Amino acid sequence: MTLIDLTAPAVRSSRLDGLPVAIIGAGPIGLAAAANLVERGIDFVIYESGESAGSSIDQWGHILFFSPWRHLIDPAARRLLEANGWRAPGDVTAPTGADFLSRYLRPLAQLDEIASRTRSGITVSAVSRVGMDRTRTANRAQTPFLLRITDASGAIDEVSARAVIDASGTYLTPNSLASTGLEPLGLPEVADRVSHALPDVLGRERSQFAGRHTTVVGAGHSAANTVLNLARLAQEEPGTRITWLIRNASAVRVSSSPDDELAARAAIGSRVDQLVADGTVEQLDRFEIVRLTRSGSGVRLIGHRNGELVEHQTDIVVNATGFRPNLDMLREIRLELDEIVEAPKRLAPLIDPNIHSCGTVAPHGFAELEQPEPNFFLAGMKSYGRAPTFLLATGYEQVRSITAWLAGDVASATNVQLVLPATGVCSTDQAPGSCCS
Template identity: 45%
Template sequence: MTSLETLPIAVIGAGPVGLAAAAHLIRRGLPVRVYEAGATVATSVKDWGHVRLFSPWEYNTDTAARALLQSHGWREPPGKAMPTGLDLCEAYLKPLAETPEMAAVIETGAKVTAITRQGADKVLSKGRETKPFVLAVSNGNGTIRRDLARAVIDASGTWTTPNPLGSGGILAEGEAENAGNIAYGIPDVLGRDRAAYEGKTTLVVGAGHSAANVLLDLARLAERDPRTSIVWATRGENLMRVYGGGTADQLPARGELGSALKALVDSGQVTLVAGFSVTRVNAVDGQVMVEGETAQGIREVGPVDRIVVSTGQRPDLNLTRELRLDLDPWLESSKALGPLIDPNLHSCGSVPPHGHGELAHPEPGFYTVGIKSYGRAPTFLMLTGYEQVRSVVAAIAGDLVEAADIHLVLPETGVCSTNLPVDGVPASSGCCGGPAPAKADACCVADAEAKAEGKSGCGCDPAKAPEKVAEPAGCC
């Protein structure tokens, strides 16, 4: 058996959060090895490289990564500018990966297909924590090697495992057979994928920021070629979350995204079909008809030339099947994090500070970080992931004081579950009286006022707090 102390910490994924984890490990002098399945670092980011982030540079870089870059003469982009995904790669992630310290520990084209303990499957308990982790690594040549690690930080993300078109989380009938007419995520309809959408009828399914970006790009394409037409289908009927908080959003570009989308629907440039759950896709003369359930019964949409499925992603749980994980039963996030981010209960754009304690599992030394730590929950910001890995790396290093000193203040969306209209009747704006002041370390106005009076915890009315929240921190 190999001694744990001599082994590296394995980081799975060389995206923004994975590279930040490596930077923190390097800063602490801990051995690290980074595994990236793609041909280059940040392969998933490059896939949506045409999309402009609604968060500025100041929210998109990590402290340890910046320090490493600056030690090699890197000049930080202007903090208030908003990069595209490609900008993020070219101006930050690529230079970071090319620093000598990082280049020595990153392996691309290395897909981790499974993780276990040396000589122990999921069932064995005795001495489990003393056994190294074993990573099954594929280099795409048909062979699998086994690497050992002292600890594992899973920052592999969810981008490559999108949710299906079909409602209920399973493929719609005909979805696989008509894959040639279907794209997932955020295709580059103004760039590399333009020929597939120009002059065509496209159905976009989804009610998040990804869907909004696709719809706005399609509208720009329609301005150039009026033959282009756009249909938007959503499973829900209340679209306030995707339309956003407008000027109440503390990230102005995020608020503008929702406002611009609402204007397209109101003007008739986008045909909205709300309350539509897709069940079947049928091929018709080179196009497709989409069948779905509505409150009024079965309805068909189409024919359309293309379908864009922007219904979010889900974590790949096969990777960790032989590990002991404690997951939220419906979000598939870290269990302790689930109540803080559950969109069924609250969505104010802010998440209470959390770190190694909420991200750990019953498997000692294993942590899920980044967007994968959110499971199926939406609205993850990179800033969250950077604070996660700072805390996790401190815990791995044995610096529990630093690991517990967590600071996370996220910009509010201006939209909460408490201010969404019910049956068409507008509710009061903001959460518990409106968004918290921009500089307040609080989830909403009531919370900010309570903290100003020296009170602890959330200042919201306890009667309004969701039952699932384990403690009164966070937004009601």
Template identity: 50%
Template sequence: MTTLDNLPIAVIGAGPVGLAAAAHLIQRCLPVKVYEADATVAANVRDWGHVRLFSPWEYNTDPAARSLLQAHGWQEPPGKAMPTGSDLYEAYLRPLAETPEMAVVIETGATVKAITRQGADKVLSKGRGTKPFVIAVSDGNGAIRRDLARAVIDASGTWTAPNPLGAGGILAEGEAESAASLAYGIPDVLGRDRATYEGRTTLVVGAGHSAANVLLDLARLAERNPATSIVWATRGENLMRVYGGGSADQLPARGQLGSSLKALVDSGGATLVAGFSVLRVRAAGEQVVVEGETAQGFREIGPVDRIVVATGQRPDLNLTRELRLDLDPWLESAKALGPLIDPNLHSCGSVPPHGHRELAHPEPGFFTVGIKSYGRAPTFLMLTGYEQVRSVVAAIAGDLAAADDVHLVLPETGVCSTNLPVGGTPASSECCDAPAPVKVDACCVADAEAKAAGQSGCGCAPARTPGKVAESAGCC
């Protein structure tokens, strides 16, 4: 049996957060092996390369990665400029992967099929933490090899595991059969996919920033070709989270995205069907019709030529089936993060600082980081992932003082409420922060901190019962 000494730390995924993890490991002189399933690093970023981020460069690069690049003469892009996905790849991620230190530890075309412990499935407890991790890796030709690792940082993301069109979390009836008429994620409407959408009727399903980008691109296409028609369907009726905080958003481009989307709907440029739960898709000649339920009963949308499914993503848990994970029961996020990011409870744009302790699992040496750590929650920013991996790598290195010294300041969205009216704005009495820590007699973090300092509170609505979801509309 192999011991843990001198084995590398395995990083699954060579996206922005995975590469940042590798940079921190290299900075601490720890052996690392990065596994990337695609032919290049940052393949998922390249897939949405046509999309401009609403966060500027200063929020999208990692300190350890910058130091590594600068040692090789890299010139940092202007901090306030907002890159596209392609810019992020060409000006930051590709140069990072090509540095000599990184190039020797990254393997592309290497799909991790499973992770386990050497000689132990998830049932065995005795001596579990002393056994190396086994990484089952496919080279794409059917062969599987088994690599050993001291620890594992799972930064594999969620982009390749989109949520289905069906409102119940499984494929809608007829969804698989209608695959030729569906696109998941953010198609390049104005670029490589233009011929598919121009002069046609497209239904966009979803209420996040991905849906907003697609809708606004379709609107630009409709300006050039008025035969282009847009229908937008959302499961919820409260659209304030996607419309955003406007000028109150600390990321102006994010605020503008929501404002532009609202203006598109108000002007009649897109037909909105809110409160629509998709049940089935059926063919109508060369088009398709979508059937679903609303508060008023059964409804059909269509016929349409194309459906863009922008309903978010979910983590692929098959990879870690033989590991002992502690997940939030409905978000499938790291369990400690669930109450802080649950979209059922609040729409705040930031979460309290968190690091290795919140991202760890009952499986010693295994950490979920990046957007996968958020599970099905949609509010992740790259800056969060960079601080996550800094803390996790410090913990792996045994530097607990640095690992526990976690700092994270995210730009607020200007939207912070649990009970907004449709098209409404946050009430002034509501608490604009993440939920309070469990077992604290407070409604949110700000309230808890104020009371800990001897104050009566932060001025929000009455505190919730410890351990229970707030019943007052004032608690977020």
């Protein structure tokens, strides 16, 4: 396919002509952006830190999505795939992360129009402008972006782009176990006893959890999913114990409401409630972790509960407290972020988890995602900062609007439309794919 650069008037410049749009991340939103750029005839390069598309999803491939297939496939990606003989899965079923990768995301990534413009094993460590830091203003919009990249061998290079869509997600930057947002004291000494969110306790990580006491920290669906899988493991492996540690009074975000339009999501709440009621799972609420110490082969959690200093002994801790964006790489980019959820300033009021559920987030596009840095956009999970109310369908509409703007199609960019299922309240302790996807 011959690509034609339809640069928007706002970015037309001899220094920008011929440069691609840089997409950071080959997850579902990054690849959706690529599909839209293909349709628009705009050149791009994808920089993916993993060995293949969707590398973060691969880590929780055993987890079932709440949403059925009809909410998980980007329209532009569907058109590209179907033009190459692909057939979409049935609309009404919900896939696991592994199914989503094998049946949709990787076939999309393997299309020549996208694969030929993807650089895997490349980490973007910083974004700036060529020859200027964030303090310089003159001719800023006409100056190419500069991305500092590192390949798998550790070699460092710099590349240029005319626009940047940062769809790098948040999975690699989890929230802290401590309520303060800081690492709890002593964490480095026991890091080998602390697991990432959504471990595959019934599969490849089974030996780490079988016959041991696991404490899952977090009040949302990523925690609840892990608790459910550990309960299955306990049926098969004697000596397996489960504690669900909640920093608040209860896991109110894990709803079992019959009004939830995503039935799979509501079912999780009722199943966990039953496990707590019958004693299979010990629920430890109002526990705020301050310090971790090694205790034999296990971990001692020291914290505050009901105003008293208390301790909790366990073998393994699962950090299911949610995620936050990596903003260190953007220190030289002019960002206007909400001071609470770290989302774009105009988007933040639309996604406040204290007000909105996944299904009540208003449609939004380039206008809400624009930054003081011209033609730089946060998209997908990263655009939501620390808010958990993200749906893939929302991200797909984001990048459709952004790419229309980059193509100079203002009418299409501003015509943002989206219909989402009502899903109730989501938790700030969610993992990608485990709450709203």
